[in-house]
Amino acid sequence: MSLIWHDKPVILGGSPILEEPVSIAKPTLPEMKKIQDEFRQIYHSGMVTNSNYVQRFEERAADYLGVKEAVCVSSCTSGLMLVLKALELTGEVIIPSFTFFASGHALLWNNLKPVFVDCLPSTYNLNHNIINEYITPNTSAIMAVHIFGNPVEIESIQRIADDNNLKVIIDSAHAIGTRYRGRLVGSFGDAEVFCLSPTKVLTAVEGGIVTTNNQELARRLRIGRDYGNPGNYDCEFPGLSARMEEFNALIGLKGLEDIEEIVAKRIRLVNIYQKNICQIPGVLFQQIDAGNTSSYKDLGIIINKDEFGLDRDKLAYALDIEGIATKKYFYPPLHQQRLYSRYQQYPLTATEYVSNNILCLPLYSHMEEKIVQDICHAIWRIYSYREEIAGISIQ
Numbered sequence: 001m002s003l004i005w006h007d008k009p010v011i012l013g014g015s016p017i018l019e020e021p022v023s024i025a026k027p028t029l030p031e032m033k034k035i036q037d038e039f040r041q042i043y044h045s046g047m048v049t050n051s052n053y054v055q056r057f058e059e060r061a062a063d064y065l066g067v068k069e070a071v072c073v074s075s076c077t078s079g080l081m082l083v084l085k086a087l088e089l090t091g092e093v094i095i096p097s098f099t100f101f102a103s104g105h106a107l108l109w110n111n112l113k114p115v116f117v118d119c120l121p122s123t124y125n126l127n128h129n130i131i132n133e134y135i136t137p138n139t140s141a142i143m144a145v146h147i148f149g150n151p152v153e154i155e156s157i158q159r160i161a162d163d164n165n166l167k168v169i170i171d172s173a174h175a176i177g178t179r180y181r182g183r184l185v186g187s188f189g190d191a192e193v194f195c196l197s198p199t200k201v202l203t204a205v206e207g208g209i210v211t212t213n214n215q216e217l218a219r220r221l222r223i224g225r226d227y228g229n230p231g232n233y234d235c236e237f238p239g240l241s242a243r244m245e246e247f248n249a250l251i252g253l254k255g256l257e258d259i260e261e262i263v264a265k266r267i268r269l270v271n272i273y274q275k276n277i278c279q280i281p282g283v284l285f286q287q288i289d290a291g292n293t294s295s296y297k298d299l300g301i302i303i304n305k306d307e308f309g310l311d312r313d314k315l316a317y318a319l320d321i322e323g324i325a326t327k328k329y330f331y332p333p334l335h336q337q338r339l340y341s342r343y344q345q346y347p348l349t350a351t352e353y354v355s356n357n358i359l360c361l362p363l364y365s366h367m368e369e370k371i372v373q374d375i376c377h378a379i380w381r382i383y384s385y386r387e388e389i390a391g392i393s394i395q
C-alpha cells in the first residue's frame with residue numbers, strides 16, 4: 001500500500017472507512033461453553049478463592065514458562081509490591097521512567113527510591129548501556145520492564161546486577177508469550193511479574209502471576225498474598241490481602257491453552273500494520289532485536305512530526321474522528337507526573353521523545369485482519385491530506 005489515497009479523511013468531510021468504531025483493546029476471553037461447567041462447579045464447591053484452580057493455574061503457568069515457581073496474586077501491582085517486600089529491599093532501585101505508574105507505585109509502597117534511567121528510542125526499553133552510571137552504594141535492585149512485550153536486554157542487565165550484587169525484578173506485565181533469544185520470559189532475574197487484566201495478551205479478568213526459580217521467595221510470596229500469615233496466625237511480615245479467586249484462575253487456565261496461537265495472531269496483525277504503513281515517512285515501529293519476539297501487548301508507533309507532516313496529537317485526533325481509538329501510552333512518563341517528578345536526577349531525553357511522540361494503535365487477539373487494513377488505509381489518507389489537516393485546530 002505505497003500509494004497516495006485520494007479519498008478524503010472524515011476530518012475533511014470524507015466517509016468513514018470502518019462501519020463501526022474500533023477500540024484500542026478488547027479482552028479475549030475463553031468461550032463460555034469452555035468454562036461454564038467448571039464455573040458452576042467452583043460456585044457450588046464452597047472453595048472460591050486460592051484453591052484447586054489457582055494451584056492448577058500455577059502449575060500450568062510454571063510449566064509453560066519453564067520456571068520452578070509461579071505464584072498467583074490479585075494483580076500485577078500487588079505481585080510487584082510483594083516481591084519487593086519479600087526480598088527486603090532497601091534504598092534505591094533503578095527503573096525506567098517510560099513505564100506504567102504501577103511499576104513505580106510498587107517502589108513507593110515499599111519506601112524505595114526510584115532512580116530513573118532513560119530508555120532507548122528504538123526499543124522503548126530501559127537503556128542497559130547506561131545503567132552502570134546510576135548505581136550508588138544505596139542501590140539494591142534494578143526493575144526492568146518489557147515495554148509492550150518487547151524483551152529488555154536481560155543478559156546485559158543481569159551481568160550488571162551480578163557485578164554489583166543487585167537484585168533484578170522484571171515487570172513482565174505485558175510479556176506473557178514474549179521470547180528473549182528464543183526463550184520464553186518468566187524465568188529471568190530474581191522474579192518476573194505478569195499482569196492478567198482484561199487488556200493483556202492472557203487475561204484472568206484481573207490478576208497477576210509472579211514467577212521465580214527461588215523457592216524461598218515463592219514461599220514468602222504465598223504467605224505474603226495472605227497477609228504475611230504463615231498459617232499460625234503470627235505474621236512473618238506485613239503482607240497483603242492479594243489472593244486470586246478460583247473463577248479468575250479458571251479463566252486464566254483456559255486462556256493459557258491458546259497462548260501460543262494468540263501471540264502468533266498478534267504478531268501477524270502487527271506484520272500487516274507494518275507492511276501497510278511502514279513506507280509512510282515519519283511512522284516508526286518499535287524495534288524488536290534479532291532473535292527476540294514480542295507478545296505485542298501493545299503496538300506503539302512513533303510519529304516524527306517533521307517527516308509525517310502532523311504531530312502525534314493531530315494524528316490521534318484525526319483517527320478519533322474516523323472512529324479509531326488510539327492511546328498515548330505511556331504519556332506523560334513517570335518523571336513528569338506529580339508523584340514522581342521529585343525523583344528525577346538525570347536527563348531523560350529519549351524517554352521524553354518517545355513519550356511525546358508515541359501512539360498505540362488498536363490491537364487485540366481476535367481482531368479481524370480487514371480492520372487492520374482499514375486502519376492503515378485511514379492513516380494513509382490522513383497522511384495524504386496532512387497539509388490541510390495541519391491547519392485544523394484540535395478542540
Ligand SMILES: Cc1ncc(COP(=O)(O)O)c(C=O)c1O
Pocket residue numbers: 074075076077078099100102103145171173174195196197207208
Ligand atoms: C507495565 C505495567 N506494570 C504493571 C501494571 C499493573 O497491572 P495490574 O493492573 O494487574 O496491577 C500494568 C498494567 O497495565 C502495566 O502496564
